Amino acid sequence: MGLSFRQLLTMTGSDLRQRLRDKSVVIFALVVPLALMFVFDLTFGGMEQLELGDIEVAVAAPDDDELAAALVGTVRDLDVVDVEVVPAAADEVRPLVRSGRAALGVVVPEGFGAAVTSGQEAVVDVVEGESAGLEGQVVVAVLQAVLDRVNAGAQAAAAGGIAGLPPEQLEAVARSVAEAAPTLGTTEGETSREQLSFSGSLVAGQAGLFLLFTVGFGVLGLLEEREQGTLARLRSMPMRPGLVVAAKALTAYVLGVVATAVLLTAGSRFFGVDFGSPAAVGVLVLAVVAAGVSLVFVVARVARTAEQAQVAQSILAMVLGMSAGAFFPITAGGVLGTILDLNPIAAFMHGLGITSGGGGLGDLGQPLAVMLGFALVAALASRLIPDRGAAS
């Protein structure tokens, strides 16, 4: 092992030891993001487990009315809500709802079908109980949609009457319109295979956001060393000047990889998230940490003091994290969408979405290209930008 390599490892080892003793890296890199994950999960986690339950609907409908029967059948056969139809007389519906034995009441009036076929507006009475909830809203919405269609049939029949069609044809027209296949259907939604679940977004987003803070502990050590005088001493040592910067980069990289891996692992365990292939996730972690380290090197060049750098780094972390959807989903199109797509944390989350959907290394081309491209550009920028701290 050459002397330069030994010197590099000596500086990196010493940096890591000091960071661990300092405790702040443990707090910012692990404790705070994990705590935030728990807080967000407690606050918003219930939204992900939203499932519609069943509902009892008291229904009064004329026995010999085919359209009324079709209306009741539509409500009973809903896919998204289990509806238990409680047959009742028209005057029993309201007491049933008031007593809580039914959450919703529907009264289809006598002559409903005849009214529709004669071109009159179809009307039903709905009684909504306190326990109707979201399920009641769904049933009412479906009823409304069906009635709209029935009314369209009634209008068609009325138009036919005006045109002088015989009664048997008018009824056929009204039925055909009312019973036609719906133009707007509902199907049970299925998330994209590249989209993380709520918990997955939470874990990945917090890991990505706090990555910038974590790598900052390594890179911004350069500014701290300058301020405390140790940088001058390091530069007086018999070693290549670039080794000091390389050691900071290696320290930041190790901290970033370890912290992100721990956060993803812990988050997976605590929130039941499966990010998929460990190898593919590992490659994503390596890439996003490279991007984070390069970005913080730019900050280190621009800032005059460690304090300035920490402020700038915090702003960058929040902007990149939030725009990536670390706290809530962000969608944008056009130029803004393109800019958001270049965000390495967004690319990291996108990559994790792919792996959690079963994708492997071969499917990660786009997010990896974004992260590594970002790392390359930021690394070049950090070499080209004048070092304001050294000049001050």
Added chain:
Amino acid sequence: MTRDTAPHPATDGPGDVLVATDLVRRFGDLVAVDGVSFRIAPGETYGLLGPNGAGKTTTISMVAGLLAADAGTVTILGRPVGPHRIDVKRHVGLVPQDLAIYPELSARENLLFFGRLQGMGGKELRHRVDEVLEIVGLADRAKDATKEYSGGMKRRLNIGIGLLHSPTLLILDEPTVGVDPQSRNAILESVEALSGEGMAVLYTTHYMEEAERLCDRIAIIDSGRVQAEGTRDELVRLTGELDRIRLTGTGDVAAAAEAVRALDAVDHADADRHSLLLVVRDAPTAVAAIVTAATRAGMSLADVEITRPNLESVFLHLTGKALRD
């Protein structure tokens, strides 16, 4: 020795450890160092004495290879110095003005860390670390985190790191700033001991007493230029001032004055009822003859006080301002 003119380029003597020639360094429009030249022989302690902002630290940064000179050259053991000259840096121990130590690490860990960067290792390093801890008086606190140390202890460790690899040239930049008198004395004793062992020392300070006590030769630096250079006595002679001796006592003071005026070393003598004020050359040498002459003339001495012009006087003489301005 020069005065009010640019010093002549230092000559690279066969045994010189350091030769700096016509160093220039600018920061924008500011010329921080303007044609500084000096050389240091083995075992010599060379002082750069000047107020804050005089250019001492910039000069040292160029000598230590931290900063490239805009003009001029520095050689250590005959080899040119620069930020990328790793071979030369092995011979230099730098003690920066700032406390260049890691607060989270103990004294031993700090020393081990910098020792490894110097290429040391194994038993040699551990043994040397023990030695240095003894030298700087921190052996009993070696395992404590340095953030728990007093200012003086940190300063001593700062020096210890600089001499850990037994450098040929030790550079100390204001090593006693902000240090209590006890630690200050310990630091000065350490430097004296190192010089006695043959180490060349470049010492910057704005404390006149330290320069007088430690340095074999001194460059008085101000506004980036060396105003004068030489031994302490050589520099003092620049002022044209002589030493003063005050004899206080009873008896025949007038006769005593007559007697001492006859001595070659005495330039001038004024007497009053109980004291005799003399202007003399080389007071330490002449004082014995003066006391003898005054006593024989009938003066009974109660007190003898010697006052010599110091480097403060020299600085005032050369620059027209006090050293601590």
